[in-house]
Amino acid sequence: MESNNPLSLYTISSFVILNDKGRRVFNKYYTNPFIKYQHYEKSKETSNTQASEDLSLNKKKQVEYEKSVFKKIKEQHISHNKDIELLVLDTKTIIYQKVNDLYFVMQSNSSSQNTNEILLQAVFEGIIKSLDLLLDGSVDFATIIDNYDLLALVVDEAIDDGIVLQFDESCIVNRITLMTEDEGQINLNNIAEKGFKSAWGFAKNRFSL
Amino acid sequence: MSAKTYKRFNDSEDSMAVFQDCLTTFNESPVNPNKCRKLLSKLYRLIINSVSYEPIFKPQEATSLFFSISKLFQHQDNDSLRQMVYLVIKELSSMSDDILMATASIMKDIQSQDSIIKPNAIRSLVRVLDSSTALTAERLLKSSIISSNNDISSAALVSAYHLLEISEPTSKRLINETVETIDSKKSNGKLPIKLPASDLNSEEFEKLQYYSAHNTHMSQYHSLALASSLKKNDEMGLLKLIKQCDPTTVDNPFARMEILRLCHRLVLKNSSKIDIILPYLDWSLNGSSTNNFIVLEGCKIIFNLKLRDMYPAAIDRLSYLINDRAISSKFAAVRLVSDYCHLLTPELANSIAADIEVLVNNENKSVSSYAISTLLKIGNSDNIESLVNGLKGSGMSDDFKIILIDSLAGLINRFPKVIVDFLLDGLKSHEGSNLLKNKIVDCLSILFENDSMNNTLDETFKINILESLCDFIEDCEYTDVLARVIYLLGEYGSKISIDSSVFVRHIYNRINLENSIIRAAAVTALAKFPNITEPLLKNIAKNDLDDEVRDRAVICVSTLNHQNDNLIPSVDPNNLIHSDRYLRILELRMNKYSEKNDFSNFDIPAEYEIDIKEIEADQDMKANLESNHLDEFTNEADESSQSADDGNINPSDSILEAKIRHKYTDLTESVLNEVTKSKKLTDSTSEFLISCQRFIFELNDNTEEILAFKIENTMDFPVQNIKILDDDNIIENIEPQEKVELLVKADNVVLENDKYWSLSFEVDDFEEIFEFNAL
Numbered sequence: 001m002e003s004n005n006p007l008s009l010y011t012i013s014s015f016v017i018l019n020d021k022g023r024r025v026f027n028k029y030y031t032n033p034f035i036k037y038q039h040y041e042k043s044k045e046t047s048n049t050q051a052s053e054d055l056s057l058n059k060k061k062q063v064e065y066e067k068s069v070f071k072k073i074k075e076q077h078i079s080h081n082k083d084i085e086l087l088v089l090d091t092k093t094i095i096y097q098k099v100n101d102l103y104f105v106m107q108s109n110s111s112s113q114n115t116n117e118i119l120l121q122a123v124f125e126g127i128i129k130s131l132d133l134l135l136d137g138s139v140d141f142a143t144i145i146d147n148y149d150l151l152a153l154v155v156d157e158a159i160d161d162g163i164v165l166q167f168d169e170s171c172i173v174n175r176i177t178l179m180t181e182d183e184g185q186i187n188l189n190n191i192a193e194k195g196f197k198s199a200w201g202f203a204k205n206r207f208s209l
Numbered sequence: 210m211s212a213k214t215y216k217r218f219n220d221s222e223d224s225m226a227v228f229q230d231c232l233t234t235f236n237e238s239p240v241n242p243n244k245c246r247k248l249l250s251k252l253y254r255l256i257i258n259s260v261s262y263e264p265i266f267k268p269q270e271a272t273s274l275f276f277s278i279s280k281l282f283q284h285q286d287n288d289s290l291r292q293m294v295y296l297v298i299k300e301l302s303s304m305s306d307d308i309l310m311a312t313a314s315i316m317k318d319i320q321s322q323d324s325i326i327k328p329n330a331i332r333s334l335v336r337v338l339d340s341s342t343a344l345t346a347e348r349l350l351k352s353s354i355i356s357s358n359n360d361i362s363s364a365a366l367v368s369a370y371h372l373l374e375i376s377e378p379t380s381k382r383l384i385n386e387t388v389e390t391i392d393s394k395k396s397n398g399k400l401p402i403k404l405p406a407s408d409l410n411s412e413e414f415e416k417l418q419y420y421s422a423h424n425t426h427m428s429q430y431h432s433l434a435l436a437s438s439l440k441k442n443d444e445m446g447l448l449k450l451i452k453q454c455d456p457t458t459v460d461n462p463f464a465r466m467e468i469l470r471l472c473h474r475l476v477l478k479n480s481s482k483i484d485i486i487l488p489y490l491d492w493s494l495n496g497s498s499t500n501n502f503i504v505l506e507g508c509k510i511i512f513n514l515k516l517r518d519m520y521p522a523a524i525d526r527l528s529y530l531i532n533d534r535a536i537s538s539k540f541a542a543v544r545l546v547s548d549y550c551h552l553l554t555p556e557l558a559n560s561i562a563a564d565i566e567v568l569v570n571n572e573n574k575s576v577s578s579y580a581i582s583t584l585l586k587i588g589n590s591d592n593i594e595s596l597v598n599g600l601k602g603s604g605m606s607d608d609f610k611i612i613l614i615d616s617l618a619g620l621i622n623r624f625p626k627v628i629v630d631f632l633l634d635g636l637k638s639h640e641g642s643n644l645l646k647n648k649i650v651d652c653l654s655i656l657f658e659n660d661s662m663n664n665t666l667d668e669t670f671k672i673n674i675l676e677s678l679c680d681f682i683e684d685c686e687y688t689d690v691l692a693r694v695i696y697l698l699g700e701y702g703s704k705i706s707i708d709s710s711v712f713v714r715h716i717y718n719r720i721n722l723e724n725s726i727i728r729a730a731a732v733t734a735l736a737k738f739p740n741i742t743e744p745l746l747k748n749i750a751k752n753d754l755d756d757e758v759r760d761r762a763v764i765c766v767s768t769l770n771h772q773n774d775n776l777i778p779s780v781d782p783n784n785l786i787h788s789d790r791y792l793r794i795l796e797l798r799m800n801k802y803s804e805k806n807d808f809s810n811f812d813i814p815a816e817y818e819i820d821i822k823e824i825e826a827d828q829d830m831k832a833n834l835e836s837n838h839l840d841e842f843t844n845e846a847d848e849s850s851q852s853a854d855d856g857n858i859n860p861s862d863s864i865l866e867a868k869i870r871h872k873y874t875d876l877t878e879s880v881l882n883e884v885t886k887s888k889k890l891t892d893s894t895s896e897f898l899i900s901c902q903r904f905i906f907e908l909n910d911n912t913e914e915i916l917a918f919k920i921e922n923t924m925d926f927p928v929q930n931i932k933i934l935d936d937d938n939i940i941e942n943i944e945p946q947e948k949v950e951l952l953v954k955a956d957n958v959v960l961e962n963d964k965y966w967s968l969s970f971e972v973d974d975f976e977e978i979f980e981f982n983a984l
Contacts, residue, residue: 007438007470007471008438009370009431009434027258032371033299033303033336035374037302037336037339039303040304059261060262076573076574083536084536084537085536085573086537087574095537116506117505117538117541118502118505118530118535118537118538119463119502120537148250148251148253148254149246149249149253152250153293153296160332160364160367163367164427166363167425168425171427177325179242179243179246179289
């Protein structure tokens, strides 16, 4: 990807959630979707494809990255710190936050000289706040696993293969549909599954009704 | 699924069970959407979290999985299920071919009226396309871009941006719609259900209205970025684009940042355009509702373009960012100051220093390290001592220390005592990476080098440092660091006026204890103390186990016998270009010499003697070598040759010079006066990549200028009869991706004020002209 072009829309190279042992809970490594597909095409022809240097295409490197980032966080993190923190690893800016028993980690795409860290933080905050709203404040391992669909949708609505799609939590939440509450037939008038309930829940939260 | 894969996933999620569940549940009738969505999210988690290289599902399994999922498309009017289906489809799209078959269903969804899943459908669509089918999406993308819904428009714009990678023409057809969208304000997705008014009291309803009116206009950002990358070669178009972006209409902060970056790029290309950026910088710094990341971007550009008048305003805003609560603001601001503090006047530097001092004790190591390093850079003598002393024993990480040492390197000649103390502590400590120790040795070398020129340090201080280094080599685990320290001891220890036997003893100890690399370094160092070490060296020359060590010892001893110090010249770093060339010639002659099997006389080439034939032969040899390597290696070689192009030192200059002399024999007598750096004259996307270097020769006040063009054909067909301007030098054929050199006498072709030069070429006997920027 054109990571050295400051005008490029590709801003984020990965979003990962690790548990408190450093194991992955969620991970998305971004590159242009066609590059991913071409890589897949190639992998069908030749059996040995792991030569790719690109983090998004090389699972071994991804695991290595997660390990090194977790080690680095452990080194510098002060256990009570609940704020968003920042570090630089291999010239890339990484923003992370410990939320209960999870570590949310986002990595910039461009080298850190071209990165606008404040923008990164805005996107990062957007994702975390959206989850906080949708999960009613309990962002932790057990809840995330139970509501994996919401997590996946939030990240998908915020970042589209490295491009920032939306950073404002209310707009993100507004796009997320919830599951129908009754197990049977779908009710056309059920506003819950149309994303409205989430909107309403957000409004309630924001104005602390 | 094999038993092996089954087992691997057993600990987290049973993939076999999920697979079976998916097949049965998705094929049920009627479908239970809730259960399906749960299963889909399980499947999604399984796919993204797998760490195995083999695909999780075998091809047949993936196919049957895909067909069950596509059954869910028949299930209309359930957005919450459909949204999840799209998520999984996007994930599968990079691991299965079947996914192409979902195209029709996806397109149907895009044409529907549903504003919730429409963006999801659009974003999934580009993932099932390839370069041959991309055009089919054009109409759908077009109508989606102009949609009044922000999310739909954004989804289409982002998808078009992805398409640039495989099908630029498709995206280019969307340019008009994209440009239209830049300054339009789109509504957010409307709440999909008409509210029964009776359910809400008026107060609640108002708040809901406020909420749905909340809008970030992100589509402005996406359309601006897409438009600017479609027009990236069209300067006028970009200027027009910027003019269109009135700060009052474009209010998305991301879009505003993109405008700043776009202006910045235009100014970098053409500094006379500086006026376009000034108003935007002004509103980035002073705008009332301006966002922090725009402020940061504005400050970056001000420093990057060195707009001195705006420094005070920028520093003022940076000090505000430093005091911001968000870590990223602090970090970005302090790093920016650290990068550019050499540009600041002392008053400005001191005014920001007060803010930065607070950050020294920040809990975040990256922030505090930049803070200290900035203070060191702008500091005056009072606080440097206290800063450095405060650093000792503060348990810093290596990266932090490395940043610090980089800024200390600039100060070491001014404050040697306090800094050397700090460095030696770091060197002797048992912790610390190889890189860190190397940096410390770099720093000490700077000190000694400076001293050997200016003689500013007093003798006892130097002896103290060298003695500490002696202690250090007693237990150092890094071979390369050790070798460098031994070099320092030899080079500078021998210049100390007191008895230097103490250094010899320490170095000689290494001969007995260490590996061959260190022993070799030690031999060279010992040779600097000829009076004491000659017998030692003779001994080493006879008894050492390693060839290199013995060879060095032999050379050293024979040098001493000849009383000729110049046989082992110290390498002058300024002469590296020549030595590189010299070494290549030497290597070449040695190869020939050993091939001949006649070991009588070997004539060592004189220092600057170049023979064109030899260099060409040398290049051929290299080319042969390269072609034998695997693809990756050639790629690497390409990259390295590219980086050599960008750098200052370019050994290929001399090769080109030799070629020019070979071609234009009338220049034989002239002296090469100047070589310019290679300059790119085309964009990286054009049909030909052309770069050019000027070679200026001089003879008896006559100058002759030769232009050396490098031309690469980036098209996928060969072109014939290429010539530049009206020159008579013609290249008969350039294959795709082939690079050729063309040497042209500047007088023959160049008119003073041309803005563009042209290159003519033939394709299938049709002559065509390609214009590119003049040098």
